[in-house]
Amino acid sequence: NFFRLHCHYHCKTVLLILTVGAVTALSAVSPSHNNVVILGGSGRIGTAIATHLIRRSSALPSSTGKIILVGRNPEQGQQSVQEVRDAASEFSSDGNSFEVEFQSISDVWDSKQLSPLFHDAAAVIHTAGPYHNRYPIPLRTAIETNVPVYVDVSDPLPYLDSSLELNEDAISSGTKALIAAGAFPGMSNLMAMEAAGSLPPGCQILDSGFNYFTAGLGGSGDVNLYITNLGFGDDMPQYEKGRLNYFKALTGKLLGQVDFFTDAESIMAKRVGSQQVFSWPFPEAATVARELKITGRSHAAMGTAPEVWNVMLGLLVDIVPRSWWRNERFSQFMADFSQPLVKATDKWLQLSSPDGVGETHAMRIDVTAEDSNKDIFVSTIVQGHESFRQCVGQSAAEFCIDLLQEQSTDRSGGVSLVEQRYRDEGARKQMIEKMTSTPGTIDYSGAVVTRKANGATVGPSKMEEVLVLRSMEM
Ligand SMILES: NC(=O)c1ccc[n+]([C@@H]2O[C@H](COP(=O)([O-])OP(=O)(O)OC[C@H]3O[C@@H](n4cnc5c(N)ncnc54)[C@H](OP(=O)(O)O)[C@@H]3O)[C@@H](O)[C@H]2O)c1
Structure with a gap:
């Protein structure tokens, strides 16, 4: 009896363990x-x-x-x-x-x-x-x-x-x-893969470029002011001649003017148009370049509105030593100091915006490649949204x-x-x-592939020349 009773409880325990195990396994799958x-x-x-x-x-x-x-x-x-x-x-x-x-x-x-x-x-x-x-x-x-x-x-x-x-x-x-799965980095990385995938087969990828625009803080939280300030202290990770380099004192430097549209008649041309962009240490300039095995240069840059912010930040970056921006207390102080002004300009952006949101966001990704005939192709994607957040x-x-x-x-x-x-x-x-x-999506261009003939510039105007000069300065 003792044996039967013991076996009864033992079997029940085993059954219970098996059932719990099966339920756990099932719930793991679904x-x-x-x-x-x-x-x-x-x-x-x-x-x-x-x-x-x-x-x-x-x-x-x-x-x-x-x-x-x-x-x-x-x-x-x-x-x-x-x-x-x-x-x-x-x-x-x-x-x-x-x-x-x-x-x-x-x-x-x-x-x-x-x-x-x-x-x-x-x-x-x-x-x-x-x-x-x-x-x-x-x-x-x-x-x-x-x-x-x-x-x-x-x-x-x-x-x-x-x-x-x-x-x-x-x-x-x-x-x-x-x-790193937000808008940039995140959706931007997906778009770069799409731009690369749309190039003629057999091309060798040379360069990748990420350019972004956000009106004010784009609806994101004040902490992003602090993050921006800390960023000024960061070295800029980007590829040169197919190798990752960290450029000191490149972050925040003006790179040029970028068209956030592929068609001059498009809604993006009217909504965002051309904007100044500044070098920024986004990781996709390194990680996507690694994934695409580029043999040339990568860069990441961003600009904001109103224009006065670009001018002020440009000045501050030239005056304030990089080591100060790396100091968390200094960066937090600067964020707290500028916060009321940022709030006021963001309110103005909202009131003056056609959608009443004032958080406009745009991305332009360019991937350049070369085929076996040494013809150069640029694949460009532009996306815009009425709210960055x-x-x-x-x-x-x-x-x-x-x-x-x-x-x-x-x-x-x-x-x-x-x-x-x-x-x-x-x-x-x-x-x-x-x-x-x-x-809220304003537009998505899909990959627009252009053949570069006889050195004619396609993509961000003069950007390449500026990048060469900047990297020589470093
Ligand atoms: N990849 C992209 O596209 C992208 C774009 C923009 C921003 N971001 C990232 O998104 C982050 C959030 O931006 P946001 O605009 O949402 O900022 P936010 O409005 O200031 O929100 C930050 C949130 O994090 C919480 N938090 C922060 N530190 C915490 C801690 N130590 N312990 C517990 N909770 C903490 C805050 O809680 P309390 O308010 O209670 O303190 C708040 O809920 C930024 O840090 C930025 O890195 C990524």
Whole structure:
């Protein structure tokens, strides 16, 4: 009897363990919920991500879930929850039910505080920058707690390199991670791959160029002023003759005037037109160049409006030593000092803008290549959106949805950059289609390929000459 009783309980225990194991395995393949934790969710980019996730909830693998906005300040958190709920009330729910709530933590860089939050998450999106001088603790914690999907909008090159070093761990845990997945870097990397993929077959890629424009802060949070100031202290990573170099004192230098349109009659020509751009240490100048195995030069640059900001920042960069910008206290002081003026000009941009938003964003990507006859081709893509903030949020949300959809059938993990994940033409085109049909998109040119005849300039006018001069100055 004792034996039978023992065997009965033993068998039941084994059965229970097997059942729990099977349920766990099944739920790993197909999550029963879409709980998404957004670190920095109470911020400007975080709320834009949450809103787009709800707008596109019918594309998610499961019809129920929670969106948890994470930040430090509970009052701001509650306001952000309300903002997302109000925005989401305008979309039809398609039978999906998504709750939005706020969780307060004192430090997003403290793994102990993150683990309990990640326990039940189908995805974690990390937007709580700045990422300067940080180690990717949220990604490492997501891997340690077996979170299926992780996305971030990080940008410093050393931070990206540390994240990529976690690739093997992510493979073991089955965490699919996509890093630097906002608008720029992010959507811009996807567009560069598309521009390269549209060149005549057999071409050798020579150069890649990333030019951006944002009106004021583009609706992003004040922290981006501080990040911009810190950036002035960074060396500029870019390729020269096919090799990555770090140029001291190049960041913030004027590179030239860029046409943010491919057709002079297009809406982009009227809305954004030609703008001055300044060298900026965006990582895509290095990471996409590496992916495309370019043999020439890469660069990344950006400009802003109103014009007075370009002039003022240009002057400051010439006067203030780089080591001062690297000092976090100095950069924060300058951000606090300029904040009221930035707010005032952003308000003016909003009032004077045709869409009443005043957060205009534009990107122009050029990829240059040479065929076996030494003919030169330039593939150009221009994209514009009425709100930088919305464009970043929509991009990160679309990347997250794509990963969640894949994760529901394929649990393989790994850490990748956008240009690595979307090498395949089919997957890339699908993603571009989704990202360029988002609300607020002004225009997307697709790849416009031009043949360069007898040294005639195509693409950013005089930019190449300026780049040669600048790199000789370094
Ligand atoms: N790739 C791209 O295209 C792109 C474009 C623009 C911005 N970005 C990145 O996006 C980030 C967010 O921008 P944003 O405009 O949303 O800024 P924001 O409005 O200031 O929001 C930042 C959010 O992060 C939270 N946070 C910051 N540090 C934290 C910490 N140590 N612990 C807990 N929470 C913390 C803030 O919480 P509290 O408010 O409670 O402090 C807030 O919710 C920036 O840092 C920037 O790096 C990327």
